[in-house]
Amino acid sequence: MQNQAVVDRTIWLDGQFVPWKDATVHVLSHSLQRGSLVFDYTGVHQTARGPGIFRLDVHVKRLLHSCELMGLPIAYGQAEIEAAILETVRHNPGARAVKASAYYASVEVDVVPIDQRVSLAIAAYDPTADILGHLPAQPRPRASTVRLWLEKKTHQRREDIVSPQAKVSANYASGMMAKSRALKAGFDEVLFVNEDDQLAEGPTTNLFVVDATGRLRTPPEKRVLQGVTRQSVIELAAADGIPVDESDIAPRELITAREVFLTGTTAGVLPAESVDGRPVGDVCPGPIATRLGDHLRLALKGEAPGFEHWLTYV
Numbered sequence: 327m328q329n330q331a332v333v334d335r336t337i338w339l340d341g342q343f344v345p346w347k348d349a350t351v352h353v354l355s356h357s358l359q360r361g362s363l364v365f366d367y368t369g370v371h372q373t374a375r376g377p378g379i380f381r382l383d384v385h386v387k388r389l390l391h392s393c394e395l396m397g398l399p400i401a402y403g404q405a406e407i408e409a410a411i412l413e414t415v416r417h418n419p420g421a422r423a424v425k426a427s428a429y430y431a432s433v434e435v436d437v438v439p440i441d442q443r444v445s446l447a448i449a450a451y452d453p454t455a456d457i458l459g460h461l462p463a464q465p466r467p468r469a470s471t472v473r474l475w476l477e478k479k480t481h482q483r484r485e486d487i488v489s490p491q492a493k494v495s496a497n498y499a500s501g502m503m504a505k506s507r508a509l510k511a512g513f514d515e516v517l518f519v520n521e522d523d524q525l526a527e528g529p530t531t532n533l534f535v536v537d538a539t540g541r542l543r544t545p546p547e548k549r550v551l552q553g554v555t556r557q558s559v560i561e562l563a564a565a566d567g568i569p570v571d572e573s574d575i576a577p578r579e580l581i582t583a584r585e586v587f588l589t590g591t592t593a594g595v596l597p598a599e600s601v602d603g604r605p606v607g608d609v610c611p612g613p614i615a616t617r618l619g620d621h622l623r624l625a626l627k628g629e630a631p632g633f634e635h636w637l638t639y640v
């Protein structure tokens with residue numbers, strides 16, 4: 327049987343705690359068949375004050391925004407979801423991450439579900455021990471720098487298909503395809519362009535570039551997923567006196583870039599050592615990625631002055 331990662335955890339499912347193994351949907355459910363599941367995911371960090379959930383309010387806001395973009399009429403509001411997430415993390419000691427999923431559990435025929443009830447499931451777990459540890463083979467150990475592949479064919483981030491701002495499962499299909507091609511070719515991560523052939527983001531990360539003139543830039547937030555780490559890095563950079571220019575970046579600018587790095591909940595600040603096999607800048611990690619990565623790590627522990635409010639203590 328494929329990995330079901332049966333672990334001793336409880337999942338919050340529409341207001342009830344159910345054992346991990348019972349948090350299932352039918353194989354013909356709309357969300358599974360049509361890719362309509364909306365989710366959000368944040369880290370639970372070990373701090374001197376106990377476990378802290380990173381930017382809980384912003385993640386829940388983004389979950390509700392994704393539901394709105396996809397037309398999922400979720401019945402829970404911001405405060406209810408935040409309270410349910412906190413309760414779930416409390417129920418699952420040792421959790422390192424929490425994922426909230428909103429989905430149509432109904433078995434349907436058409437693309438528009440007739441039963442419009444949206445279920446909400448919240449899981450708090452340790453991705454390494456509870457999921458990776460149960461897989462038949464282990465992924466390559468995560469490196470501290472990555473070899474990037476620029477996906478030139480698939481224009482994955484397209485406003486005219488599914489908004490890149492919706493964290494919906496359908497948006498991850500081309501990421502799966504492009505990244506599996508890149509892994510086979512010996513790369514670690516991929517970067518997508520948008521429909522105007524400007525740099526967009528990776529399948530689960532946002533992009534930052536220190537360009538040839540030394541400016542720190544990131545693609546405009548309307549064209550990508552509004553990454554919470556992206557936004558946090560912009561705020562940390564401002565506190566460090568490093569302005570961030572949110573503007574289009576052409577792929578050719580990667581050739582002369584001094585630094586390229588990715589950001590995400592799992593990735594943190596992840597420097598790219600090369601793009602398409604061509605080394606980036608003179609040194610990797612570069613000084614700006616190092617500085618912002620250090621600052622982010624402090625913030626995740628609740629130890630960055632001025633950013634303590636980013637954590638909600640359990």
Ligand SMILES: Cc1ncc(COP(=O)(O)O)c(C=O)c1O
Pocket residue numbers: 527528529530531532551552553554555556589590591592
């Ligand atoms: C498409 C995409 N871009 C960027 C990110 C990074 O977002 P965050 O920093 O909120 O994890 C993600 C997260 O999974 C993502 O799916």
